[in-house]
Amino acid sequence: MSKNKEGALPFRADMPKNTQWQLEDIYADNAAWEADFEKLKALLPEVAGFAGKLGENAEFLRMGLDKLMEANLLTERLYVYARMRRDEDNTQELYQAMADRAAQLAVQLDADSAYFTPEVLNIPWVEQAVEKDEAGLGLYRQYLRNILRVKAHTLPAGEERLLAMAGDMAGACDNIFTMINNADIRFPNVPDGSGGEVELTHGRYGQLxxxxxxxVRKAAYEALYDTYGKQINTLAATYAGSVKKDNFFAGARGYASALEAALDANAVPVRVYDALVDAIHNHLDGLHRYMDLRARVLGVRDLKMYDVYVPIVPEADMRFTWEEAKQIVIEALSVLGADYAAMVQKALDGRWVDVYENRGKTSGAYSWGVYGSHPFVLMNFQGTVDHVFTLAHELGHAMHSHYSNEALPYVDAGYSIMVAEVASTVNEQLLLHEFLRRTRDKAKRAYLLNYALEQVRGTVYRQVMFAEFERETHRMAQAGQPLTAESLGQQYGGLNRQYYGPRMETDERISTEWARIPHFYDAFYVYQYATGYSSAVKLAEDILSGDGEAVRRYRAFLRSGGSDYPIRLLQNAGVDLTGPEPVARCLEYFSHTLEELEALL
Structure with missing residues (x-):
């Protein structure tokens, strides 16, 4: 046993084995990892050896694909194992080094296989061969479809090379913002609420x-935005450069807009994005009512933006042991079928989950794994309601991966970000229903209802406001309108007033919030949080209605991985994102939840 001070975090070696995940299910030991590392090194020249040969016949193409997938899977296995070992205790230099070595081979594999897509696009017979399943190419139907689908937006080899060479330069704005936001910017000291002062940081801002x-809230709010205000022109120029970069690459590839180019990665029509924004506009009254309730509960006439995050319902006395958390999650998810609940039980008892915090362990929570082994879940369980929701959330990812891996070949098992958050949020919705079913205490029930409202406010309303801002700034730049601190502030400030409504008294500071949002440098990404959450609310409501067909469709969705495009996968599950209905249904759920909370308060 390791020696540790009383009250300090325990060392990894002192933690009970049955609360630690069992990564030996991926590699029995480090020697087995090293053997696969050498195997991958030997495999890389074989992958590179198919360059110039893929178009000779269907058999060569199939052999090249087989070799590429073998190398991809081996690379993932090596990296995932090393990273998860490192996450157990980040002070372990051995696993730091192993993760770095695996990452280096991944880069080499990318270089050695860079010829693949251009060659496939130049094979005239590939679509016909796939449809006829020549030489077994039908296995790679969706993979090749994804390559061929963007053929019209793929340039001649010399032009593609130029765009690739511009890659590092294209990332400059993101890098500049990261350096400003995480390295250079310094915030002043602010009151800590206990009579003293504390240096304001990104992490402390949320707490304050x-x-x-x-x-205290007012001081933190003003200090944060006044600090950004001192660099607002530099930040405006940086963001403007990022927008222009997006528009340049979209135009170079023949897309009508940067939005169309970004959505095309998942074959999502632009009308899905527009329908999402329109649906939110039609239901802003719900958010306005929530702000009105917030003002009344807080007892303020002049509701300010720094009043948005303070809890209006005190955290109820709801604590759970690990065993209690496991049981309530299993009971909540049993509506998905006895076999689903049994698989969750197996995950919880079979050391798929790393439960408690230890010295050096990576913070937060995630689900991860690799094809050919069951998925894993990292937790830092503290017994709070939030952590029980986190457990259900991560198990949703884990079950999605488990069932997709079980049903599909490696090439189709991985799923896109657009559907990734659906399974996890369905689990959260089912757990919320179970909590509310069990809870008669008014304070606890009010806490749970407010939790639900905050999830929709932050994941749907707020993310769509971000999405609308991105759409408008890219339109402005495409139309030749300047993106300056003033024009960006006018655009963002107007959206903020529209979304939060007349009860919110906004000031000029909130008009600069765009300047601190990292997601804006990965354009047209955040809308997927809203579509995923809205899809999950509809699916959970259908499941809880007792509709056996809804459960069957959802279980089929969990087994579908990346075998089709996200829009189609969700349509098969019962959610059509090409129209306003799923988002409207989610916001109706928000309205009904708000009504119950209003009655309780």
């Missing part, structure tokens, strides 16, 4: 905005 002391 939940302070019951309004003056």
């Amino acid at each position: 905005m939940e302070s019951p002391d309004r003056e």
Whole structure:
């Protein structure tokens, strides 16, 4: 046993084995990892050896694909194992080094296989061969379809090379923002609510905005945005450069807009994005009512943006042991079928989950794994309601991966980000229903209802406001309108007033919030949070209605991985994102939840 001070975090070696995940299910030991590392090194020249040969016949193409997938899977296995070992205790230099070595081979594989897509696009017979399943090419139907689908937007080899060479330069704006935001920017000291002061940081800002002391919140809010305000012109120029970069690459590839180019990665029509924004506009009254309730509960006439995050319902006395958390999650998810609940039980008892915090362990939570082995879940369980929701959330990812891996070949098992959050959020919705079913205490029930409202406010309303801002700034730049601190502030400030409604008294500071949002440098990404959440609400409601067909469709969705495009996978599950209905249904759920909370308060 390792020696540790009383009250300090335990060392990894002191933690009970049955609360630690069992990564030996991927590699029995490090020697087995090293053997696969050498195997991958020997495999890389074989992958490179198919260059110039893929178009000779269907058999060569199939052999090249087989070899590429073998190398991809081996690379993932090596990296995932090393990274998860490192996450157990980040002070372990051995696993730091192993993760770096695996990452280096991944880069080499990318270089050695860079010829693949251009060659496939130049094979005239490939579509016909896939449809006829010549030489077994039908196995790679969706993979090749994804390559061929963007053929019209793929340039001649010399032009593609130029765009690739511009890659590092294209990332400059993102890198500049990262350096400003994480390295250079310094915030002043602000009141800590206990009579002292504390240096404001990104992490502390969120905590201070939940302070019951309004003056503390106000001071933190003003200090944060005044600091960004001192660099607002530089930040505006940086973001403008990022927008222009997006528009340049979209135009170079023949897309009508950067939005169309970004959505085309998942074959999502632009009308899905527009329908999402329109649906939110038609249901802003729900968010306005919520802000009105917030003002009344807080007892303020002049609701400010720094009043948005402070809890209006005190955290109820709801604590859970690990065993209690496991049981309530299993009961909540049993509606998905006895076999689903049994698989969750197996995951919880079979050391798929790394439960407690230890010294050096990576913070937060995630689900991860690799094809050919069951998925894993990292937790830092503290027994709070939030952590029980986190457990259900991560198990949703794990079950999605488990069932997709079980049903599909490696090439189709992985799923896109657009559907990734659906399974996890369905589990959260089912758990919320179970909590509310069990809870008669008004304070606890109010806490759970407010939790649900905040999830929709933050994941749907707020993310769509971000998405609308991105759409408008790219339109402005495409139309030749300048993106300056003033024009960006006018655009963002107007959206903020529209979304939060007349009860919210906004000031000029919130008009600069765009300047601190990292997601804006990965354009047209955040809308997927809203579509995923809305899809999950509809699916969970259908499941809880007792509709056996809804459960069957959802279980089929869990087994579908990346075998088709996200829009089609969701349509098969019962959610059609090409129209406004799923988002409207989610916002109706928000309205009904708000009504119950209003009655309780």
